[in-house]
Every structure is written in structure tokens, then in C-alpha cells.
């Protein structure tokens with residue numbers, strides 16, 4: 001069975017990794033319409049692909065547009081499903097057991113630690129990007145990706161580090177601001193290594209997670225989860241490193257759960273989250289070009305698994321994994337940049 005969309009009517013208090021309840025309600029607002037008849041999203045036709053740029057390479061015009069869009073999103077009514085905090089709450093509801101599967105009332109949804117990880121986040125960014133574009137009247141607007149798999153991208157991108165910018169978040173690890181070089185395998189302790197060693201380690205890890213250790217769909221995407229099964233089945237290579245490591249590296253170690261980026265319920269309150277996930281999404285597109293058995297699953301349970309999102313017109317829609325496999329159909333591509341880890345065989 002595919003994992004069904006959440007039952008919006010039973011969204012409840014979400015909880016933290018240690019089981020304690022999250023002290024605020026992160027259920028996104030309910031639509032006024034009939035919950036039993038949520039339409040399937042129709043992909044708009046694409047005339048020209050948007051290009052998601054590398055965050056370290058964007059110009060001032062782009063930064064102005066992007067900041068304006070985020071500022072407008074933050075200024076929307078707090079109960080507007082398109083409000084920035086409500087968008088962040090989507091992540092909380094889908095990751096901290098707020099939502100239950102429709103038809104399986106005892107089964108919480110958890111979009112991490114399984115094959116749902118890549119498709120859920122792809123759709124999440126897709127709508128987030130369209131909402132930003134509509135707030136500035138620019139349907140060519142594309143999110144940046146944090147290109148930490150190449151040397152020049154291995155720092156927090158500078159556009160996120162301007163205090164008072166809507167792209168800034170004070171809840172980050174202050175020791176990891178530029179010029180600190182990221183450790184893509186970060187646990188909780190800073191490496192005692194030179195920048196050059198860290199860069200080499202990072203490229204080695206990328207090679208391992210993308211190529212050596214991910215020769216087939218299950219190792220790359222994570223283990224199957226089917227409708228009615230309890231979550232946390234086992235994550236894929238990339239979800240672990242660099243994905244989880246980057247979350248921990250950015251989050252503020254002075255907070256109990258390394259909020260914001262270091263824990264699911266608050267991660268998407270940091271605008272850098274979306275640049276991090278754009279790069280993770282980019283890894284999916286690259287992985288499929290690496291040959292061998294590196295292709296999407298053709299298991300119906302994966303393809304028919306579903307999620308719900310508000311589109312940029314505030315219509316609640318249902319989407320499936322099947323409909324997100326081809327990014328060009330979704331209307332975007334990634335800026336073509338060098339991939340130094342590709343030939344970085346240890």
C-alpha cells in the first residue's frame with residue numbers, strides 16, 4: 001500500500017525526538033472546504049525552465065528579489081497558510097508526528113528515515129518557491145542551492161549572513177559563520193583539521209555517499225515505508241551525510257535541540273533550510289545520471305504515496321511521488337556547475 005496523505009482533521013500536538021510535546025501548535029491552517037474531496041494537483045504547463053542558481057554566485061539584484069519575497073512571506077497574516085511560519089510548520093507537522101495517515105489513525109506520518117525523504121522535500125520546495133515567486137509577481141523566481149559539494153560553496157553562503165536581512169537567522173552556530181569551512185560529516189564536535197583537509201574530506205564523503213555506497217535505489221533513497229507501517233525504516237546515504245550533518249552544523253548548539261536548523265520542528269524557520277534542501281534535491285537529479293542501477297524506484301507503493309500542500313493560490317492540493325520525478329516537468333533545473341567529487345575516488 002502507498003503511504004496516504006495526512007488526515008488533516010486529526011492533526012495533533014507534535015512531539016520532539018525524546019517524546020516530549022512541542023509547546024505550540026504546528027498544524028497548518030485547515031481549508032474551509034470539504035476535506036474529503038481534495039483535488040489532485042495539475043502541473044501547470046512549462047514554457048521556460050527556471051534555473052536554480054548556486055547561492056554563492058548570485059548577484060545583488062537576485063538577493064534583493066529573494067529578500068523581498070521572504071520579507072513579504074513573513075509579513076502575511078499569521079493564519080495565512082502561505083505565511084513564512086506556517087510554511088515552516090508544514091515541516092513540523094510532517095516530521096514530528098503531528099499528522100496521522102488517512103485511514104490509519106494510529107500511524108504518525110514521518111517523512112524522514114525512509115524513501116519518502118527525497119520526494120516530500122522536492123514538493124515542499126516546489127510550492128515554497130512558487131509562493132515566493134507569486135509574492136513578487138515573478139514566476140521565473142527560483143530558489144538558490146547551497147553548493148557545499150564544491151570548494152567555493154563550503155561556507156554559509158554570504159547572502160544569509162547579513163544581520164537584519166530577512167534571510168538571516170540569529171539561531172545558528174556563531175562559530176560556523178564564514179570563513180569557517182563546513183564539515184559535511186559534522187556530528188557535534190568541530191574537526192581539528194586544516195581547511196584543505198576538511199575540503200578533501202568533504203569531497204571524499206560526497207563520492208562515497210553518491211557513488212560507492214549508493215549503487216541502487218534503496219541505498220540512495222532509503223528503505224521502503226508502506227501505508228499503515230510505523231515510520232523510521234532506515235535512511236538513505238545522502239539523508240544521513242551530508243543532509244543531517246549540515247542541519248547540525250548550522251543549528252545553534254546553545255539551544256537544547258540545536259534550534260533552528262538542528263531539529264525538525266524548527267528547521268524550516270531558518271531561510272537557509274531551503275537552500276540546503278535545494279542542494280539535496282539537486283543531488284537526486286545528479287545521482288540519476290551516474291549510471292548503473294541509479295534510477296528511481298518503480299514500486300507502485302512509492303509512486304502512489306501522497307502529500308498535501310497549499311499552492312500559491314491557497315488551494316489545498318494532493319500530490320504524488322510519481323508526479324515529481326522529472327524536474328523539468330516541474331518547471332526547473334539547476335545551474336550547471338562543476339562537480340569536483342565526481343572523480344574523487346579515495
Ligand code: C2O
Nearest residue numbers: 091095243247267
Ligand atoms: Cu525535512 Cu532537512 O529535513
